[in-house]
Amino acid sequence: MSLPGKKAPVGAGGIRWWLSTVVLSVVALVLTLVVISLSVGSALPGASLHEYLFVNANDSSRLSSDLTDGNRNDTAIGVPLPEEVLQGGQEVLVEHNAQSGTLNSSETSLSSSETDTKVPDDITSTSDERILPASSDSSDNLQKTDQGSCDLYHGQWVFDSSGSLYTNNSCPVITQMQNCQGNGRPDKDYENYRWKPEHCILPRFDGRKFLELMRGKTLAFVGDSVGRNQMESLLCILWQVEAPVNRGSRKMTKWIFRSTSTIIIRIWSSWLVHRSTEAVGFAPKGIDKVFLDIPDETFMQFLPNFDVLVLSSGHWFAKRSAYILNSNVVGGQLWWPRHAGKMQINNVDAFGISVETCLTAVATNPNFTGIAIVRTYSPDHYEGGAWNTGGSCTGKVKPLDEVVRNGFTDTMYGKQVSGFTKAVKKSGKHGSRLKLMDITEPFALRPDGHPGPYRSTDPNKKTQRGPDGRPPPQDCLHWCMPGPVDTWNEMLLETIVREFEGVKS
Numbered sequence: 001m002s003l004p005g006k007k008a009p010v011g012a013g014g015i016r017w018w019l020s021t022v023v024l025s026v027v028a029l030v031l032t033l034v035v036i037s038l039s040v041g042s043a044l045p046g047a048s049l050h051e052y053l054f055v056n057a058n059d060s061s062r063l064s065s066d067l068t069d070g071n072r073n074d075t076a077i078g079v080p081l082p083e084e085v086l087q088g089g090q091e092v093l094v095e096h097n098a099q100s101g102t103l104n105s106s107e108t109s110l111s112s113s114e115t116d117t118k119v120p121d122d123i124t125s126t127s128d129e130r131i132l133p134a135s136s137d138s139s140d141n142l143q144k145t146d147q148g149s150c151d152l153y154h155g156q157w158v159f160d161s162s163g164s165l166y167t168n169n170s171c172p173v174i175t176q177m178q179n180c181q182g183n184g185r186p187d188k189d190y191e192n193y194r195w196k197p198e199h200c201i202l203p204r205f206d207g208r209k210f211l212e213l214m215r216g217k218t219l220a221f222v223g224d225s226v227g228r229n230q231m232e233s234l235l236c237i238l239w240q241v242e243a244p245v246n247r248g249s250r251k252m253t254k255w256i257f258r259s260t261s262t263i264i265i266r267i268w269s270s271w272l273v274h275r276s277t278e279a280v281g282f283a284p285k286g287i288d289k290v291f292l293d294i295p296d297e298t299f300m301q302f303l304p305n306f307d308v309l310v311l312s313s314g315h316w317f318a319k320r321s322a323y324i325l326n327s328n329v330v331g332g333q334l335w336w337p338r339h340a341g342k343m344q345i346n347n348v349d350a351f352g353i354s355v356e357t358c359l360t361a362v363a364t365n366p367n368f369t370g371i372a373i374v375r376t377y378s379p380d381h382y383e384g385g386a387w388n389t390g391g392s393c394t395g396k397v398k399p400l401d402e403v404v405r406n407g408f409t410d411t412m413y414g415k416q417v418s419g420f421t422k423a424v425k426k427s428g429k430h431g432s433r434l435k436l437m438d439i440t441e442p443f444a445l446r447p448d449g450h451p452g453p454y455r456s457t458d459p460n461k462k463t464q465r466g467p468d469g470r471p472p473p474q475d476c477l478h479w480c481m482p483g484p485v486d487t488w489n490e491m492l493l494e495t496i497v498r499e500f501e502g503v504k505s
Helices: 010-040 047-054 057-066 207-213 225-239 347-363 407-426 428-433 440-444 485-500
Strands: 103-105 155-159 193-197 218-223 253-257 262-268 273-276 289-295 308-312 321-325 328-333 371-375 434-437
Touching: 193 485, 207 225, 207 485, 218 225, 225 253, 225 262, 225 308, 225 485, 273 347, 289 347, 308 347, 321 347, 328 347, 347 371, 347 407, 347 428, 347 434, 371 485, 407 428, 407 434, 407 440, 428 434, 434 485
Parallel strands: 218 262, 218 308, 289 321, 308 371, 371 434
Antiparallel strands: 155 193, 253 262, 273 289, 321 328
């Protein structure tokens, strides 16, 4: 035992001093690590635990906001953002930055204040990096159009130097009157304009995708020569992928793509309703009788075999005919006897009734399980007269900047849309089988897309106005191939994609 005032042994004091030094050093090291973690955002292992333990209330709120789409939309990481922040069907892609705890698209932070503001219409401009390409394989696949947010039918024509989907030399089924380059048309830019919807990009036609979507299925074009124009365009596009086999007959044109057992059919139907030349009432034998309340049996008998039906009509209502409704003669076009009194139905009203009749019969047919696509009235561009009275589209070499209104086209379009709407309502739950491909307004901008005077290979044909100012005979109704009509099939493919891939309109 030590006496009062006597020093402790030297060994014990050394041990106490050494332990104190070690403890203080450890504490200092821990404090140093904490300070470093706070200052650099903690890139050390266990940073997530550090954030959980030390983030303050404001930082917690900020982090929560960054991990979702603001206060309105609790969108988790990896879940597509709502339609308000989609542009043309392309998702604004986001990723979590592990070091800063924020959401990023490309290199631009997507804060809650930004996502609370609706994305502007010009979001696809190169100055905004928040829209990332859905695919880098091709410029044609920059965006996937979304039917809920993208209206395909309002936009503008833009020049595309990548050129057409085929050439007049790479397709053997072009009707000669539509083979504008083969018939000597000197300009070619009309082939290079592509339709650009306002809020998205209409994908360039992918032939292999089309055939795969239509594997084991049948697509039928039913209607007039403008419908044939579209069918031949589709065949030309697909011919660049695979040459089909011709299995047509007197009743229909039929092409089979063997790789996918896809069948393309065309059936002629001038009015889409029943036609006869037999005498009815005071309408004599020989004149076409158009039965406005009876669908055309020439295609209705095959309807159950169609998965996709594309309907085209309207232009034959300008031709000489008599209109029959409820077995009575009610009107006519370029024909009406004086003794019959006033007509009840003119050609424009007759068109609307025929559309309603045909579509209602298609949609309500119990054996039809496909979709019927109505391509709206195809505008012509005869200036200074009609097709048979000196009308002309000579010299048109580029799209118009704005539509030049045509009263007849506008009226026919209105009657067609009205007939479509009535058919949808009358068909009830089956009305969803009917789709509208609304091409009239976009193609009113394309007077340059018609053959004009380049309708044949005749080297002596007239292509310019004569000394008296009269234009040569020309076609300002059908469309050059290749040309604007190919866009109809890009719209058709997009409609099929949306239907078969389950994207609702």
